[in-house]
Amino acid sequence: MLTPKRSRSVCGPMTERRSRRAAPAVRSAAKRTNGARGRRAVVERTTAETAIVVTVDLDGTGKTRIATSMPFLDHMLTVMGKHGLLDLTVRASGDLDVDCHHTVEDLGIVLGQALKRALGDRGGIRRFGSAAVPMDETLARATIDVSGRPYLVYRVPLSTRKIQAFDTELVEHFFEALAVHGGLTIHLEVPYGKNAHHMLEASFKAFGRALEQATRLDPRVAGVPSSKGRLE
Numbered sequence: 001m002l003t004p005k006r007s008r009s010v011c012g013p014m015t016e017r018r019s020r021r022a023a024p025a026v027r028s029a030a031k032r033t034n035g036a037r038g039r040r041a042v043v044e045r046t047t048a049e050t051a052i053v054v055t056v057d058l059d060g061t062g063k064t065r066i067a068t069s070m071p072f073l074d075h076m077l078t079v080m081g082k083h084g085l086l087d088l089t090v091r092a093s094g095d096l097d098v099d100c101h102h103t104v105e106d107l108g109i110v111l112g113q114a115l116k117r118a119l120g121d122r123g124g125i126r127r128f129g130s131a132a133v134p135m136d137e138t139l140a141r142a143t144i145d146v147s148g149r150p151y152l153v154y155r156v157p158l159s160t161r162k163i164q165a166f167d168t169e170l171v172e173h174f175f176e177a178l179a180v181h182g183g184l185t186i187h188l189e190v191p192y193g194k195n196a197h198h199m200l201e202a203s204f205k206a207f208g209r210a211l212e213q214a215t216r217l218d219p220r221v222a223g224v225p226s227s228k229g230r231l232e
Contacts, residue, residue, distance in 0.1 A: 039215075040087075041117035045110045049102040050094035056114045058215050060087025068092040068107065070100060072166040076204040083133075084208025104170040108177030115182045119215060122146055123224050129213030133206040138193030140202035142210040145185040148232035152179040155189040156203055160196035171200055175207075183232070 039058040046052075064081040066074045068090060081088035090111075094103030119125065130143040140156075154172045161168060179186045188207065193199040 039118045039120065041114045043110050043114040043117065045106060045113075047106065049098075050092065050106040052090070052092040052094075052103075052106055052110045054107070054110045054114045055087075055089040056111070056118050057087035058115075058118050061085055063087045065089045068103065069094075069096055070103070070166055072163050073104065073107075076171075076200060079201060080204040080208040082208070083205045084212040086208060086212065100167055100170055101173065105173050105177050108174040109181045112178040112181030112184070115178075115184075115211075115215075119146065121224060122148070124217045124219075124221050126214055126216050126218050126221065129210035129215070131206045131209030131213065133202045133209065135193075135198040135202040135205075136195070138190060138195065138198040138202050140188070140190045140193070140199065140206045142203065142206035143187040144207070144210045144214045146183070146214045147185045148183040149185060150180040150183055151185045152176045153187040153189070156199055157190065158196045158199060163197055163200075168196060168200065171203075 040056065042053070042055045044053045060081075062082040062085045064078045064087070066077045066081075066088070068074055068077070069092070077088065077090060080086070090107065092103055092107050094106065096103060125146060127146050128144065129146075130141070132139060132141045134140075152172075152175055154175060156171070158168050175186055175188060178184065186207070188203055190199045190203060193202070
């Protein structure tokens, strides 16, 4: 059972230090369904620093319910789900008085685990997805391979460290954790843009669109889309 920690609505001063408390073993739980209700998974993770529950449905319509106590990240996850037709529910709390880092990174871990479980053996999917999304002066591109081999290329050259209280450097950590625990190869780039909000929002939208393409079931695909017979 998730026991949320008390979170502030914004993050305190950014640091790279970890909690000095001796952390207990991570407690996690996961559940997956695959059938008439779609490819759906629920993953819960609780540590000394964070408490997170994520529910995903790959065959959704873009319905989201996001609560991370970080308004900017809530907005990014909402647009990702909306434009990726991913039904996504997130409840996350953590030691935001220390740093946003732990909660953002752990959220990437849990979302990656949820996507991996929802995909199952990855049979019948298209595997590859790519999307380019403009937002005013900005263009963002995302390319994904549901390969089972985690790798992130992140080329989003932001000139602004903070958007309100949110540290924009943490977006790379989020996608890195998502790639590792989801078994995804992700390339994210913004070849041009000026406004940091536009650059990140277009990136999340592009990722959502590319993910929807890559995980879409295709009746022409027989079994796992790999000449090796497995994706890992």
